[in-house]
Amino acid sequence: MNVYIPYNFMFLLLTMLGTIFSISSSHWMGVWAGLEINLLGFIPLLVYGGSTLEIESGVKYFIIQSMGSGILLMGSLLISMAALSWTNLGPLLSTEISSMSFIQKDMSFYGALVMVSLLIKIGLTPFHFWLPSVMSGLSWFSVLILASWQKIAPLILILMVVSKxxxxxxxxxxxxxxxxxxxxxxxxxxxxxxxxxxxxxxxxxxxxxxxxxxxxxxxxxxxxxxxxxxxxxxxxxxxxxxxxxxxxxxxxxxxxxxxxxxxxxxxxxxxxxxxxxxxxxxxxxxxxxxxxxxxxxxxxxxxxxxxxxxxxxxxxxxxxxxxxxxxxxxxxxxxxxxxxxxxxxxxxxxxxxxxxxxxxxx
Structure with a gap:
């Protein structure tokens, strides 16, 4: 893969901007949008070589990340409906909401959905099944980005709900x-x-x-x-x-x-x-x-x-x-x-x- 081609730099920049947008957002919708921008920038880098293995890995990665994004969007929508707030940190950790027994169980389940979506995106056990097969068909440059930069946004988002x-x-x-x-x-x-x-x-x-x-x-x-x-x-x-x-x-x-x-x-x-x-x-x-x-x-x-x-x-x-x-x-x-x-x-x-x-x- 030639990383010096201008549009490769553009896709790499889009990948980084998506991560920054996601971790700096104060709303779950912004988090979801940032992760989607990151995905749209990273997919062309995966399939740039045009080999069968790279295209197969790119399709697998797209399917898994789309599934994680769907679960994240569903969980964040349910959280916003229950708490009447899009804030990504407050509704899950608020003591006022947690003290209300009829909402507490629902919020725990909705927060678990968000947590599962982040674990799917990052590839932590028991949602690691996609990572070896995807990484096996990529170039070393794509492997480096997948093993390092792509971990940043899910790890920081996990910090927001880790206490529960x-x-x-x-x-x-x-x-x-x-x-x-x-x-x-x-x-x-x-x-x-x-x-x-x-x-x-x-x-x-x-x-x-x-x-x-x-x-x-x-x-x-x-x-x-x-x-x-x-x-x-x-x-x-x-x-x-x-x-x-x-x-x-x-x-x-x-x-x-x-x-x-x-x-x-x-x-x-x-x-x-x-x-x-x-x-x-x-x-x-x-x-x-x-x-x-x-x-x-x-x-x-x-x-x-x-x-x-x-x-x-x-x-x-x-x-x-x-x-x-x-x-x-x-x-x-x-x-x-x-x-x-x-x-x-x-x-x-x-x-x-x-x-x-x-x-x-x-």
């Missing part, structure tokens, strides 16, 4: 971490594996939103930075199958260092940067819900197994032969040097962040 459904959300987070860990064990395609990795990280992000908004934001920023470097690297190397990690096209020790640090940091191996977000959430959830934290840690340990498999198959691959195809995929020397310095220094800044972040949050 925290127990349900914590159970979904635990299930998401386990599904992301176990589901990735049987994956041979890198995009599918990254999809289950995204599901696993999504469980941690949502759990962080329940315990502390700052922890969720820090975790998301760290996940976005690591994913941006990793997906850009895989995009340049044009790798889609896990077995390609052990081929002779990866002959440089610098390339091994880049991929190894990125994949281990994404897995949350201490003391790399990816561990910092998990550490912050662990220190807070240990007091609130230690049982849920146990499932989150177990899912991350299972996911770390397939990260280590990728690391070993890549780092200890046979590099004696270099094909002509591999030399075409090499980065320029200057670009490679900058990329190595930035990615490695970013990932090894974990210990500094662990010492500095608690004082910043407190």
């Amino acid at each position: 459904y925290s127990l349900f959300l914590l159970m979904c987070c635990a299930g998401s971490s386990m599904v992301g860990g176990v589901g990735g064990l049987n994956q041979t395609q890198l995009r599918g594996l990254m999809a289950y990795s995204s599901i696993n990280h999504l469980g941690w992000m949502t759990a962080g939103s329940i315990s502390s908004t700052a922890s969720m934001v820090i975790y998301f920023i760290i996940y976005f930075l690591i994913s941006m470097f990793l997906f850009y690297y895989l995009w340049m190397k044009e790798k889609s199958q896990a077995r390609q990690m052990s081929t002779s096209s990866f002959q440089s020790m610098n390339e091994k260092l880049i991929f190894s640090t990125l994949i281990l940091s994404l897995g949350g191996l201490p003391p790399l940067l990816g561990f910092v977000g998990k550490w912050l959430i662990m220190t807070e959830l240990f007091i609130i819900e230690p049982m849920i934290l146990m499932f989150l840690i177990l899912g991350s340990l299972i996911s770390l197994f397939y990260y280590l498999l990728l690391f070993f198959s890549y780092f200890f691959s046979n590099n004696s032969k270099i094909s002509e195809l591999s030399t075409k995929n090499l980065m320029p020397l200057s670009t490679s040097s900058y990329f190595i310095v930035m990615s490695v220094s970013m990932n090894f800044s974990g210990p500094i962040m662990i010492l500095w972040l608690p004082s910043l949050i407190l």
Whole structure:
């Protein structure tokens, strides 16, 4: 996918504006409209390549997101009819409305509809079924947007109703971490594996939103930075199958260092940067819900197994032969040097962040 074509930039800008419009709106109708603008901008980016897999993934994504938007619109309409207000935060959390028993049950059900619609849109367990199949057919640029930017609006909207459904959300987070860990064990395609990795990280992000908004934001920023470097690297190397990690096209020790640090940091191996977000959430959830934290840690340990498999198959691959195809995929020397310095220094800044972040949050 050529991101430098002007109308690609226009669709990317429309996607970002839809998210900003959605999270800045004070009414459910504005939230719904922003999510629809985001969807209309993102669909052309998905199907731009014209391949069968991309079109299939785009259609699947459109159907799932439309279903989530329909449920969100229905739930918000019911909330507005019961509370006589379109405000997206007040009617669900108002003590005056909650004290009225004949409205309380209805508002809980309507709020649950809104919550389910957001979970469908973001792909949190048990509504994760669409994410691996959609992500498996996309380009690496589309995978990066789907795994990062498309999470922002649903995550922030979940914060608006999290206090009434925290127990349900914590159970979904635990299930998401386990599904992301176990589901990735049987994956041979890198995009599918990254999809289950995204599901696993999504469980941690949502759990962080329940315990502390700052922890969720820090975790998301760290996940976005690591994913941006990793997906850009895989995009340049044009790798889609896990077995390609052990081929002779990866002959440089610098390339091994880049991929190894990125994949281990994404897995949350201490003391790399990816561990910092998990550490912050662990220190807070240990007091609130230690049982849920146990499932989150177990899912991350299972996911770390397939990260280590990728690391070993890549780092200890046979590099004696270099094909002509591999030399075409090499980065320029200057670009490679900058990329190595930035990615490695970013990932090894974990210990500094662990010492500095608690004082910043407190």
